[in-house]
Amino acid sequence: MKIIAYGVLTDERPLLEAAFEQAFGDRHELRCLHLFLNRDTAPTAAGHEIVLSSVNDTLDAEVLRALSRGGAELIAQRATGYNNIDLDAARELGLTVARVSYYSxxxxxxxxxxxxxxxxxxxxxxxxxxxxxxxxxxxxxxxxxxxxxxxxxxxxxxxxxxxxxxxxxxxxxxxxxxxxxxxxxxxxxxxxxxxxxxxxxxxxxxxxxxxxxxxxxxxxxxxxxxxxxxxxxxxxxxxxxxxxxxxxxxxxxxxxxxxxxxxxxxxxxxxxxxxxxxxxxxxxxxxxxxxxxxxTSHQAYFTRDAVGQIAGTTMRNIESYLAGRPNDDVLVRPDSSRR
CATH class of the missing domain: 3.40.50.720 (NAD(P)-binding Rossmann-like Domain)
Known part of the structure; x- marks a missing residue:
């Protein structure tokens, strides 16, 4: 399975990749991009079932439609806040949306x-x-x-x-x-x-x-x-x-x-x-x-402890999605699975 992460910061990447390696080994493929997700960059997600978004990505209805057309089924936000995601549009498109409800x-x-x-x-x-x-x-x-x-x-x-x-x-x-x-x-x-x-x-x-x-x-x-x-x-x-x-x-x-x-x-x-x-x-x-x-540039959360916890929880959200397990971090759950 192909997974793509947007808005990955330089110091965040090794922590995200380490959490991915621990959770999945070589069973799945993770692609980390420094660029942010928006209407211009959404086509780069084509062929990826899982999209890992950041707090400054734009996931409005148009972007979500583009992701859905490209095969995305899970949006896993690497943050607690989710005001950048159109949850109603995600629900209409049958997308699952999860977030990190807790970190340090x-x-x-x-x-x-x-x-x-x-x-x-x-x-x-x-x-x-x-x-x-x-x-x-x-x-x-x-x-x-x-x-x-x-x-x-x-x-x-x-x-x-x-x-x-x-x-x-x-x-x-x-x-x-x-x-x-x-x-x-x-x-x-x-x-x-x-x-x-x-x-x-x-x-x-x-x-x-x-x-x-x-x-x-x-x-x-x-x-x-x-x-x-x-x-x-x-x-x-x-x-x-x-x-x-x-x-x-x-x-x-x-x-x-x-x-x-x-x-x-x-x-x-x-x-x-x-x-x-x-x-x-x-x-x-x-x-x-x-x-x-x-x-300052939205760095309050940016400690090794917090970013590591965010990465770990994001991987657990992916695991729960793949296993079909209930998960309190899920914000939008489609009525029926498209997988």
């Missing part, structure tokens, strides 16, 4: 804190200065986090790991989610309405999935509620934040800092080298001009 929550939680600390303590600016032997402290004044209030938006596995670290800092804990997490309550978290969380928090970190109800969850109204010297961190999905509203807020001089590992129009930009091109995304380019904004 510590990878994202720890990186979210790295962003928060880097923004709060102006670490990137300081590092750039010292490389040029400029050792002044002007403009590098930060704040203690101990005793301040953190608002955790979404208290699932990643949000809970983030909360444990906040508890270690000695922070007051506010949370918002559709259900209260006993682990967070045990740490002293108080669940409050979203408006109160944004208004009272010195640091707000986002840890919810991108679904219709959370699209632009951080809009102009929420940003206006935030303290002028608060910090906002998003390591979840770019669409949670209304970029235009954020730019307006930053231009007004509000917010001490923003740490973004994701961006709502990141597809076609993140994971690629754009250094020799003109940046045509004016909103992203404008974000980069603010000295209190730090943007």
């Amino acid at each position: 929550p510590y990878s994202v939680a720890e990186f979210a804190w790295a962003l928060a600390l880097a923004v709060d303590r102006r670490i990137v600016r300081a590092a750039h200065r010292t490389r040029e032997f400029d050792f002044r402290l002007d403009g590098l004044l930060g704040r203690d986090l101990h005793g301040r209030t953190v608002g955790v938006v979404g208290t699932g596995k990643i949000g809970t790991a983030f909360t444990r670290i906040a508890h270690g800092f000695g922070m007051r804990l506010l949370g918002w989610d559709i259900a209260e997490n006993p682990e967070c309550l045990a740490l002293g978290m108080e669940y409050v309405p979203r408006e109160r969380l944004f208004a009272e928090s010195d640091l707000v970190s986002l840890h919810v999935p991108l679904v219709p109800d959370t699209h632009h969850l951080v809009d102009a109204r929420m940003l206006d509620l935030m303290k002028p010297d608060a910090v906002l961190v998003n390591s979840s999905r770019g669409g949670l934040v209304d970029t235009d509203a954020l730019l307006t807020t930053l231009r007004s001089g509000r917010l001490a800092g923003v740490g973004l590992d994701v961006y709502e129009e990141e597809a076609g930009v993140f994971f690629l080298d754009k250094s020799l091109e003109v940046m045509t995304d004016e909103r992203l380019a404008r974000l980069m001009t603010f000295p209190n904004v730090l943007v």
Whole structure:
């Protein structure tokens, strides 16, 4: 059986190939491509029954139709999020769609804190200065986090790991989610309405999935509620934040800092080298001009531990599909098998 993987990063490839070798040996064939899956590249999947997609691939109805025509039957997403996949179209085409529902929550939680600390303590600016032997402290004044209030938006596995670290800092804990997490309550978290969380928090970190109800969850109204010297961190999905509203807020001089590992129009930009091109995304380019904004390229999950777990779970999803076994990672299951 032929399997094709899209958007395979250089550091990811050996981990993906090792997991494949352990699971299947030479019984199947794996083809790894660095290019992303979209309408232009979908024809390269012809003849492959299984497609391994990445978070920045585009799997809209047109792409899924092309994959189906080429013989694809299983889409195995190498990520937890799946907002880039048209599940209704997949269902109509009789495709099976699976994802990785769990991997190390510590990878994202720890990186979210790295962003928060880097923004709060102006670490990137300081590092750039010292490389040029400029050792002044002007403009590098930060704040203690101990005793301040953190608002955790979404208290699932990643949000809970983030909360444990906040508890270690000695922070007051506010949370918002559709259900209260006993682990967070045990740490002293108080669940409050979203408006109160944004208004009272010195640091707000986002840890919810991108679904219709959370699209632009951080809009102009929420940003206006935030303290002028608060910090906002998003390591979840770019669409949670209304970029235009954020730019307006930053231009007004509000917010001490923003740490973004994701961006709502990141597809076609993140994971690629754009250094020799003109940046045509004016909103992203404008974000980069603010000295209190730090943007990274969707790397929060990118640890050996997490990527290894993602690869292993992806192979187990393939095994379950081939064996016809039930699998909680399956998002779309056709009414009848086409195999």
